[in-house]
Amino acid sequence: MASVTIYDVAARAGVSIKTVSRVMNKEPNVRPAMRDRVLEAANALDYSPNLSARSLAGSRSFVIAVFVDAALTIDHWKSERGADYLSRIQLGATLQCRDAGYHLLIELIDHDAPRVRQEVAALLAALKPDGVILTPPSSDNETVLGLLDKAGTPYVRLGPERPQGLG
Structure with a gap:
């Protein structure tokens, strides 16, 4: 089975991948209801962020x-x-x-x-x-x-x- 991606979480939650990214990176400008929706989708899919992808997308290695x-x-x-x-x-x-x-x-x-x-x-x-x-x-x-x-x-x-x- 292929690993779950940010795209899968976004599709399940009915939001953009940027919204999923904001939630996963604990950014402050996400409404609580939206944050809950994304986290529920991530939990349902057993999603965990890929550190390699996160570090490629930004300047942090985590x-x-x-x-x-x-x-x-x-x-x-x-x-x-x-x-x-x-x-x-x-x-x-x-x-x-x-x-x-x-x-x-x-x-x-x-x-x-x-x-x-x-x-x-x-x-x-x-x-x-x-x-x-x-x-x-x-x-x-x-x-x-x-x-x-x-x-x-x-x-x-x-x-x-x-x-x-x-x-």
């Missing part, structure tokens, strides 16, 4: 990336130290992203590798995240911060050792 240190994360996982800290960050960020219609993607960064610049640049180019959450030591890594600034990617620094303004 992805928030979290950069965590590969060595620390793996070491902590193996020894069961620090898992609570990362688990709380991941859970909180996942819940907030979900409520905002985003997906959270965790990326391990090897900060000690000579190729950290290429690694981060490749991730930014491939993922085109709408934002990045930086955990230590990413939050203090000048290379990572410089690449994010150059790309114009908004970021949040968690627990930086040196406050450097807002990302």
Whole structure:
């Protein structure tokens, strides 16, 4: 069976695809009755927005990336130290992203590798995240911060050792 598209939802609700798009993107200028009609049609059809199509149609990827240190994360996982800290960050960020219609993607960064610049640049180019959450030591890594600034990617620094303004 073919996947349900925005066109199917629009046809079932008797509205334009632009109206369906406005409802799915939680835009404010949709009458409540119209919003309900579109959501009922989407639910009846088991519709879920296609992230690839959404990102092609606009300038957002609907992805928030979290950069965590590969060595620390793996070491902590193996020894069961620090898992609570990362688990709380991941859970909180996942819940907030979900409520905002985003997906959270965790990326391990090897900060000690000579190729950290290429690694981060490749991730930014491939993922085109709408934002990045930086955990230590990413939050203090000048290379990572410089690449994010150059790309114009908004970021949040968690627990930086040196406050450097807002990302």
